[in-house]
Amino acid sequence: MDLQYVSYMSNQANILNEKDIEDLLFQVREKNKRLTITGLLLLIQGKFIQYIEGPAKEIDKVYKKIKNDPRHNELLLLDKGELEERQFTDWSMAYQKVKDADIEKLVGYKDLKLDELFFVDKDERSAHPVLKILYNFTKNLS
Numbered sequence: 001m002d003l004q005y006v007s008y009m010s011n012q013a014n015i016l017n018e019k020d021i022e023d024l025l026f027q028v029r030e031k032n033k034r035l036t037i038t039g040l041l042l043l044i045q046g047k048f049i050q051y052i053e054g055p056a057k058e059i060d061k062v063y064k065k066i067k068n069d070p071r072h073n074e075l076l077l078l079d080k081g082e083l084e085e086r087q088f089t090d091w092s093m094a095y096q097k098v099k100d101a102d103i104e105k106l107v108g109y110k111d112l113k114l115d116e117l118f119f120v121d122k123d124e125r126s127a128h129p130v131l132k133i134l135y136n137f138t139k140n141l142s
């Protein structure tokens with residue numbers, strides 16, 4: 001099976017409350033289980049950062065759906081590629097709200113200046129500290 005991953009950042013369209021997030025995760029987890037997609041969603045300094053992995057065909061279809069979802073906007077691709085094996089086996093979609101203190105512990109400062117990511121090229125995006133944070137959470141959860 002061809003495995004692929006995608007990670008992206010987006011702005012919440014409206015500030016989602018706990019119930020909205022629960023509803024979103026319920027919907028996402030059901031569908032991901034069906035499609036054998038696994039991954040992680042972070043809420044970090046007001047942005048969503050998501051990592052999804054699974055069969056290439058499904059990732060392609062779901063990423064298209066996600067891009068058109070009105071619950072968020074200004075979606076920006078951070079990284080994508082092929083995988084030999086999954087980072088996650090158990091999580092149809094893990095979720096973490098990342099605190100500033102966690103960010104500081106991992107990268108040495110608090111303000112990630114995530115809005116600046118919209119203005120840099122692809123190589124700089126894939127080297128941004130927010131990906132270090134994302135992949136650190138990925139490792140700790142799997």
Ligand SMILES: Cc1cc2nc3c(=O)[nH]c(=O)nc-3n(C[C@H](O)[C@H](O)[C@H](O)COP(=O)(O)O)c2cc1C
Pocket residue numbers: 024028031032037039041048050052062065066067068069071072093
């Ligand atoms: C931040 C965010 C993350 C999402 N992640 C996923 C996901 O991992 N898998 C998924 O199937 N849908 C995800 N969705 C929901 C899709 O945008 C879409 O609503 C869903 O796939 C339902 O599609 P369908 O009922 O038209 O098949 C996400 C939506 C948002 C706003």
